[in-house]
Amino acid sequence: ASTVGWQVLDSGLMATEVVQNQVGQLDFHDVEFRTDGTVLLMGHENIDVTLTDSVLDLNDADRVVRNCILEEHDAEGNLTWLWRASNHIPALWCSSCNWTVPLLDAYHQNSFQTQENGNILLNLRNMDMVVMIDRQTDEVLWRLGGPESDFAFSNASDVFSQQHDAQMLNDHRILLFDNGLSGANGFARGVEY
Secondary structure, X not given: OOOOOEEEEOOOOOEEEEEOOOOOEXXXXXXXXXXXXXXXXXXXXXXXXXXXXXXXXXXXXXXXXXXXXXXXXXXXXXXXXXXXXXXXXXXXXXXOOOOOOOEEOOXXXXXXXXXXOOOEEEEEHHHOXXXXXXXXXXXXXXXXXXXXXXXXXXXXXXXXXXXXXXXXXXXXXXXXEEOOOOOOOOOOEEXXX
């Protein structure tokens, strides 16, 4: 059996279980092992897309996009929920893509957090965007940052770019690490919204 996956260790640091994606490939940025035995995993899969609005050579508009996947397993390891970013967020919204390469890492997901109501906060680094996913309907409830933000920033210096580790605090503030690679600030910082 393959041991590639999240390894669950006992108190003696011996692997007792390996948790793997059932769809696509595992992404080791984040995982949630919940007290009820369920697990939320992050993964990716490559999908073929045509991006004629963004590719310089319109004669070669076909590209492969690394799609973001979230999947939930029950306590027995059965797949109970699957979410694909491409079904809800167009790859064309990528703010930090090199559009001339054949494989686009349009989403570059790197953190998520399940909220008390079951909804999921998801950080999409290459979209310069954080989204809230309705766990019951799979729809994106809102988008913070990126080209289609549901929120306006009062100052250009408030905009984040290529961020990591977005977390919702108890009072509905969001804390994240702004890499600042393409934003107005040009430097890394911790920010709160």
